[in-house]
Amino acid sequence: QVQLQESGPGLVKPSQTLSLTCTVSGGSISSGSYYWSWIRQPAGKGLEWIGRIYTSGSTNYNPSLKSRVTISVDTSKNQFSLKLSSVTAADTAVYYCARDPIDYGDYVGAFDIWGQGTMVTVSS
């Protein structure tokens, strides 16, 4: 059973860089059958897709965040990571990592497995 777990600082100062890691267990991040996404949700608000990465390192980002986002993958650790630079209070949110299948017959175009989420607060 594949599980995802987010980790990282819960408090980040304004203008600094938010860094989070998602650890994949119960399966290989290198399987080639999935993209790996980051999604966030401010308190009381809706979901926002941030970006995704494939095992090859190929990425797609939300245009509204693209200038500040970097997603990377470390296949040796079965992890992928998010960096969001120049953060402000508007970046305060619960951050989720999620799996995005690409194989025909799988849950294509959807996020089938999610981490539990990690709260990140931007404050001095």
Place this chain on the structure above:
Amino acid sequence: QSALTQPPSASGSPGQSVTISCTGTSSDVGGYNYVSWYQQHPGKAPKLMIYEVSKRPSGVPDRFSGSKSGNTASLTVSGLQAEDEADYYCSSYAGSNNPYVFGTGTKVTVL
């Protein structure tokens, strides 16, 4: 890319049905058959309920169904149960430049 539009709230009595709409554009909902729906209980991660417009993952009750017409997708929950009370979000693939967009979310209340 703007968020997909959902009604803020919907409600129904136990046993009744409720339908939630999700309106986008020809660049997302109308352009691809990759609409998915997620259920989110307070403090929990979203759970996939419908994918590819109308398909249910294993383990999701058949009370949940999805459909699409033009730029609007819909989720119907039939035979409402207390545990269906949650927030529901739609999502659509929107092309390679910005692959995913979410809906604004709908709070379903079981009266």
